[in-house]
Amino acid sequence: MSTTESPDPANPTDPTDPAGVADAATADVLVVGGGPAGLSAAVALSRSLRRVIVVDAGHPRNAPADGAHNVLGQEGVPPLELLAAGRREAEGYGARFLDDRAVTARRADDGFQVTLATGGVVRARRLLLATGLADGLPDLPGVREHWGRSVLHCPYCHGWEVRGRRIAVLGTGPHATHQAQMFRQLSEDVTLLRHTMPAPDEDTLEQLSARGIAVVDGPVARLLDGEDGALRAVLLEDGTELPADAVVVGPRFVARAELYEQLGGSRTDHPLGSHIAVDAQGRTGIDGVWAAGNTADLAAMVTVASAAGLMAGAALNADLIAEETAAAVRAARAG
Ligand SMILES: Cc1cc2nc3c(=O)[nH]c(=O)nc-3n(C[C@H](O)[C@H](O)[C@H](O)COP(=O)(O)OP(=O)(O)OC[C@H]3O[C@@H](n4cnc5c(N)ncnc54)[C@H](O)[C@@H]3O)c2cc1C
Numbered sequence: 001m002s003t004t005e006s007p008d009p010a011n012p013t014d015p016t017d018p019a020g021v022a023d024a025a026t027a028d029v030l031v032v033g034g035g036p037a038g039l040s041a042a043v044a045l046s047r048s049l050r051r052v053i054v055v056d057a058g059h060p061r062n063a064p065a066d067g068a069h070n071v072l073g074q075e076g077v078p079p080l081e082l083l084a085a086g087r088r089e090a091e092g093y094g095a096r097f098l099d100d101r102a103v104t105a106r107r108a109d110d111g112f113q114v115t116l117a118t119g120g121v122v123r124a125r126r127l128l129l130a131t132g133l134a135d136g137l138p139d140l141p142g143v144r145e146h147w148g149r150s151v152l153h154c155p156y157c158h159g160w161e162v163r164g165r166r167i168a169v170l171g172t173g174p175h176a177t178h179q180a181q182m183f184r185q186l187s188e189d190v191t192l193l194r195h196t197m198p199a200p201d202e203d204t205l206e207q208l209s210a211r212g213i214a215v216v217d218g219p220v221a222r223l224l225d226g227e228d229g230a231l232r233a234v235l236l237e238d239g240t241e242l243p244a245d246a247v248v249v250g251p252r253f254v255a256r257a258e259l260y261e262q263l264g265g266s267r268t269d270h271p272l273g274s275h276i277a278v279d280a281q282g283r284t285g286i287d288g289v290w291a292a293g294n295t296a297d298l299a300a301m302v303t304v305a306s307a308a309g310l311m312a313g314a315a316l317n318a319d320l321i322a323e324e325t326a327a328a329v330r331a332a333r334a335g
Contacts, residue, residue: 037293064148142223171197282312
């Protein structure tokens with residue numbers, strides 16, 4: 001892949017070649033990550049005739065799930081189907097996609113230079129980090145194998161699917177009591193497994209008891225499968241087996257912020273993990289760098305991530321317009 005200089009800010013994008021088809025390595029905006037956040041930004045930017053390149057490693061967070069829920073008008077759509085449709089829409093407006101992983105980012109000239117795992121280089125005037133987050137799962141045999149199907153974290157993503165079933169909540173932090181109460185809305189058979197969480201205080205125990213949520217002390221050893229491979233039970237270290245159809249866990253949500261850190265930024269701690277701090281439009285503390293979706297908002301579901309991407313795309317376009325207007329004024333005054 002070749003590299004060329006960034007476009008002249010005083011000389012806006014050629015409307016006949018909005019995506020920079022002539023040179024896929026240079027962009028007005030490089031979007032890193034092609035999940036709901038990155039794709040929504042790519043649609044908004046390419047509809048504004050911006051040269052957009054999306055680099056996507058192809059591992060969206062909800063890929064293990066059968067369907068994406070609470071996506072209005074597309075309830076239960078398979079996650080990869082939704083993204084494929086979004087990609088087609090962005091491509092239809094001229095966005096370019098590179099199936100690759102961005103590995104380094106640094107400032108170059110007036111913009112940024114990003115290298116890719118396969119060795120390519122992309123230059124862009126602005127950077128949008130839509131890289132999502134990594135779910136740090138409890139290190140117990142069976143958890144990873146059932147993640148996204150019968151090992152769950154979010155009542156809005158998959159709660160309805162386990163309504164009325166036997167649900168065990170794995171306590172790894174104080175948040176587990178909140179999760180137990182959330183899933184109690186969906187089933188009368190909820191058990192809180194204390195595992196490694198701190199002892200709940202008297203008020204919390206009273207609330208759990210009042211809602212009929214059993215509390216079981218002692219560490220969990222592993223999850224047990226039935227003959228068909230489906231989750232069957234939770235095995236405690238003392239040998240007790242607790243039958244369960246679903247296990248709720250509290251992953252540590254770690255935003256993928258490596259590129260941001262390479263550019264001099266730092267992660268912001270959050271009670272549930274760490275993320276990139278942004279303003280309401282997705283602007284980070286580093287000039288020219290925006291972030292949207294789970295990398296900036298750990299709790300963002302598909303539609304929220306998508307909305308944040310759209311907002312960031314619009315703000316990026318406005319920022320580029322401001323730069324181009326200033327350059328045009330300077331040029332007009334000079335000449
Ligand atoms: C099991 C599970 C089920 C869920 N179910 C639902 C649901 O039913 N409804 C709902 O609304 N939400 C659901 N969610 C939440 C949903 O996954 C997120 O809201 C959504 O994925 C956030 O979108 P995003 O664009 O921020 O990140 P992602 O969708 O994770 O996309 C990020 C993309 O960036 C890519 N990437 C990362 N780093 C790089 C890099 N350096 N270079 C290039 N590409 C990179 C990744 O490979 C990925 O393709 C679920 C989450 C999980 C874990």
